[in-house]
Amino acid sequence: MNNLFENFDSISEKEWKTKVQVELKGLEYNETLVWGTSDQINVKPLYTKNDISYQEVQPLPRTTTDWKIISKYTGNPKQDYSFLYGFEISSHQLIEALPSLPQYLDLFISVDDLADIHAFNSVKNLKYLDFDIFGYYAQNGLWSTETKEESFTLVSDILKNESFEKAIAIQGDVYQNAGANHVQQLAITLAHAVEYLETFGPEAAHKIWFKFATGNNYFFEIAKFRAFRFLWKLILEQYAIDAEAIIYATNSLRNKSKLDQYNNVIRSSIEANAMVLGGCDIINIQSYDQLYETTDFGLELAAKQQLLLQKESNLDQFSDPVAGSYYIESLTNQLAEKALELFKTIQTVGGFVKALENETIQDYIYTSARKEQKEFDTQGIHLIGVNKYKNPNEKLPAVRKEKVVKPALFLPIVPSRLAEKIERQS
Template identity: 35%
Template sequence: MSKSLFSAFENVSSKAWKQKIQVDLKGADYNDTLIWKTTEGIDVRPFYHQDEMDNTFKIQPQQWSVGQIIFVQNETAANQKAIDAIQRGAETIKFIIPNPNISIEKTLEAIDSNTTNIQLELQFFDPQFIDQVAQISAKAQLIVDPIGQLAATGNWFKNEAHTLVFGESLTINTTTYQNAGATNVQQLAYGLAHLNEYLNRVEGKPLKTIHFNVSVGTNYFFEIAKLRALRLLYNTLASEYQCEAQLHIHAIPTKRNKTIYDYNTNMLRTTTECMSAILGGANTVFNLPYDAIYHKDNEFGERIARNQLLILKHESYFDAVHNASDGSYYIETLTTQLSEKALTLFKDIEANGGFIAQLKAGTIQKKIKESANKEQELFDNGKLTLLGTNKHPNKNDKMKHELELFPFVKINPRKTLIQPIIEKRLAETVEQDRLKTE
């Protein structure tokens, strides 16, 4: 067909569309009736038009991999679990290394790092151990984030001078901020300020990779835009330092909206969250098992979580179309707004001493808590719905005898340098009340 189907139709401007909508509203206020105001200060309009677009963002195509997270308590068991996961479709394995006594040779035995991406996330900081890892496996990606450790626990691994030493890669873990209730704008700004603290200390040193660990929430289009905005903001900051390191985004569904009651609904939540991560341009997607918050690691939950990603990749063809969100005026606009607001907040953080200084002053913790309280109020009032928990709950659900893990905030009194950022799920109070009455 050589003729355009739409050449006979006149273009309709955004102004004309709005006038038509206002006529159809029959006197009702356009802003009050159709504009959705978010907690992040972004007004979502009923329509978006090409003539309002200043520019579009060509996010580079990203080949994403199916990830599997394995905690290493016993090297042989972890190794066998990894080999089994690879045989069942996992393409990236992230080993959580709890202490320097873990043998990396045993953990990685018979795993081909040429065909499987290997990440080693350290829950400690030991330069000698890091050097040993480099000698054993040059391709293994080290994931260690001293500032993230400070934010989440209130203490450095050892002390500030000891832990702020770096190799060829940096890691910024923003999952703590999201799981504690930070808005998307805050997550982006805090992640950028977090990275800036590192870049200030390694200026002039060659960096190959910047790893961003990101939690993805359930606000589908906003989460797509968040990851796209992260790449834009990273490019802006990296250019200021003439840093040519590649950005790798490792995404995982949030814990904040997960529930212990009607737990199968968690699979629906993680599916859309993984879809947002893929469409937003994540390099690796790690799924969260539906029972992760109350069950110990188990083969069934992990297999279901991995299969969700495999279905998206091989049956839903989420690996066949790159940058599917390019050209969506709505997502492009959200990307712009999130980027601009995050950059403004980032500049404010830097003008007031930087990220570490604001952590020590308690400012970051206070702002996240304020955002979390607003979201909690929406949930408590039923304006934010978690199906099966604050809407349409199944009164016959019994969970008291299913809890292998404590699914609520744990408070262990200890001395900390700063107030830690505490992760908390929205449904915790409701669930605790229900457990008492079972």
């Protein structure tokens, strides 16, 4: 059987550009069709095999094609968990709910009280402890205990606890929610994780898992997850450690709004698809009404968004469906290269903690956040129903936001949403 493409004349990239230049009728090709991003990556209208090296293309190093669908535990005895792999649950909730929770569910436990940690040793289905002293330090400017030494001792004890499959959750999601671009998210999250390896030893890598937030730049988000998995593998090779990057992904809060909130369903669906194609291991889609009081209906709808992708679209049948895509492979390589350079820069100033204390990391993030906010305020970035096609009759109830000031050692990294200013005016 003849190759179908033998019936068509081939065309080079140069010939394609020449033809397009004629059609542009004098307009500049780069100014008209090439657009830049906050990651300092120029996106072209055409990608070819010349943009990637097939010798370097390989499927994601994953052991499974499936992903865990998890949801927030509400305490409602009628909450449907028949289609879930596990629950996100607080330590206080777990102590009360333990007798009624099926042991086949994986539990993702956030810590309300540090004393709760030692009460879990007899629980059979403990999997993931959501604990991160360096993440707390970054977000609060303070250690989670009275002293740094106490925090370090607590981590050492947790790493020895065999009850948890994974015990340290690198809070990479906070950087996206605070306004960091993709390169910054990758580099800072890597530096964050390496701080554990340097402080507690390379073996800590086996107890680490990663939390990421996913924004609406679809292809860049796919490439972000793929780039991170390769970068973490590259770093672990320097420590002679072989450990898989377990990636937990959820939706970004930065692009969510209380205005026209049903649009959040569409946003989270696009983000969920990017998480799947990016190869995330655990996905927790947030409820469309999470900015109000999350409802059982909202949580069920969020989980079933994933079921559509998994059971109807059959996206769990492929290990890496985007491998070999000229565009995504090019983005993956560029993000990885730029993130590695930024990671090295952070390491040269002393690593993650030192870069927090001298506010190098905050400068990166907040510079990016201010630029993004300005673009949103001037209609360079659109959120449907918020700053574009807004419902003029929609009014939000006035809510007084109390400002809590803590005696921080440095400027903390605080999440913010693009829509907050417009919401206050509604």
